[in-house]
Amino acid sequence: MRNLLFILLAIVAAVATFAAAKLIGNAYVFFAGYVVLQYIVLATAWNILGGYTGYVNFGTAAFFALGAYTTVVLHKTVPFLPLPAMMLVGGVISGVIGLGMGYLTLRLRGTFFSIATLAMAVVAQTLITNWNFVGGSRGAYIIRPASSPIFPGDYIQYLFVVMLLLSVISVSAARAIQHSRLGYGFSAIRDDEAAAEASGVPTLRLKLIATALSGGLMGMAGAPLPYYVTYLDPASGFSLSYAVNTIAMPLIGGTATWLGPVIGAILLGTLQQVATVTISSALSLLLVGLLLVGFVIAAPKGIVGWFTR
C-alpha cells in the first residue's frame, strides 16, 4: 500500500520534472537532464549491491556499456524493435553477466569481488574492442530516428521520458527492497556476514540477487546511450568516469537508504553538467574525485546522515 503511494508520488514528481523541462523550452535541458536521470538509475542500481549489502562494484562501466552495445547489436539486426524492448534485452544480458560473475567471486572476501569487477570491465572492453561487428575500436555510428512510433515529439524528449520512467522504476524498486525481507537480509550481510550466515540468512543467494538486479538496472540505463550519443566507441562506453560517478554519488548522498543515491546523483550530476559547460570536463571530474575522498573521510554517512541522528 505504502509502496503504491510512493510510486504514485514518484510518477507525479516525474511528470512535474518533464513539465518543468518543457516550460524552460530549451533542447539542452533535455540533453543535460538525460545525463542526470541516467546517473539516478546508475547510482540507485549501484547502491542495491554496494550500499545495502556492502559489496563494492567498480565495474559499473562494464554493465552499462554491455547494455549500450546490446542496443548497437539489436539496432543492426532488428532495427524495428522499440527502445523499451531493447532496454529489457540489455538489462537481462547485464543481469545474467552480473549473476555469472557473482557466482564466481561472491563466495570470496568482498575485496576480491571488487577487484574482479575492475578486471571484468577491462575484459569486456577488450572483447568489444576486438569485435568488428559492433565497430571494434573504431566505434559504431547509430542514426537517431527523427521521432519515435510511440511518443509524439522530439526523439531527445522521448529518450528523456524513457530515462525518467526508468529512474521512477529503479528508485521505487530500491525503496521497496529496503523495506522488505530481502532488504533486511541485505543489511544483515553488510553488518556481519558470518553472523547472518549462522542465523540462517541465505547469504550467497541474496548476494546473487543483489548483483543481478544491480547489473540489470545498469544495463537498462546503458541501453538508450547509442541513440543519445549517436557515436559509441569502447573508450567512451567503458569510461572510468561512469564507475567513479556511480560510486561517488551514493557515498556522497548516503548509502543506507534509497534516498541517498538520488540526492547524490541530482547534486553531483547537475554540478558536473554546469561545471562541464562553464569550466572544463576534466576539472569537473577532478571535482568528483575530491568530493568523493572528502566525503568518505569527513562525512561517512553522506548528506542523508546530516539530517538523521
Place this chain on the structure above:
Amino acid sequence: MDLSFDLLGNALVSGLLLGGFYAAVTIGVTISFGMLDIVNIAHPAFIILGSYTAYIANSVFGFDPILSSIVLLPAFYLLGVAIYHVYDVSFERRGDASIRGLAFFFGLLFITEVTLVLTFGVDYRLVDAPYIGPSLHFGVIDLPLRLLVPFVVSLALIGALQLFMSYTFIGRAVQAVAQDPMALRLMAANPSKIKRIAFGLSIASASVAGAILIIIQPVEPSIARDYIGRIFAICVMGGLGSFSGTIVAAMILGIMESFTSTFYGPSWSPAVAFGFLLITLAIRPAGLFGRG
C-alpha cells in the same frame, strides 16, 4: 600459424624480461595488500606519478631516469606515510576500512590521474637514456637493453626489500603485523606505526617501478588502469604477501602476455591478465603458493 623456434624463443625471453618488470610494479601491492591488508587500488596511479617524476628529471634536467627515481625514494616514502596516516585516522581506527577505504583509494586513483592529465595533457611521454635502443644478441635470441635493464633493477629492488624484511628489526615487525596484528599489540608494539613504515615503503617502490615503466613504454596518465588488473592478478596468484611468489607469478603472466601478443596480436593482451585473475579467483583464491 608458423611456429618457428626463433619466434617462440624470443617471445619466451621477452616474456621473462617483461615478467621481471611486472614484479617491480607489483611488489608495492604485495606489501600493502598482501601483508598489510590495505587494498591500495591507487598504487598504479603512484607508479605513473613515478614515471612522470622520472620524465621531468630526465627531460628537464637530463638525469638518468633510474638514478633520479632512487634519489626520489624518500619523497615517495613520505607521500606513502602521509596517505597511510589519513587512511589510518579516517578508516582503520573507526573499524570501517572496507567500503569507504576502497572508495578512498579509488578516489585517489582518479584524482591522481585527472591531475596528471590537467598538468601534462594526454600526450605520450618518453625518456632518453643510453640503454634505450641497443640490444644484446645471443644467436637468434635478442635481449633488448630497454627490457634487460628494468629486469635487473626490478630484481635488485625486490632483493633489497627482501633483505630488509628478513634481517632488520622493523622488517621483521612488518612481517609480524602481516601474521597477527593482535599478537603484536599484546607485545606492546604499535601496529599503526609499523604499518605506516611498511606502507611508506610500498609507495616508495612506485618511484623505481614508474621509472622503469617509462623506460619500457611511453606513458600517459590513463595507462594506470591497464596495470590494476595485472598487479592484482600477480599479487593474488603469488599468494598475497610472498615476494618470491610475486616474482614467479609475474614471470608466468609476462610469458603468457608475450605469447598472446606474438601469436594473436597486442590488442588481446590486456584481457590475458584479467582473464587470469578471474580464473585464479574462481579456482584457487589462495594463489599458486598460498596455504589452503
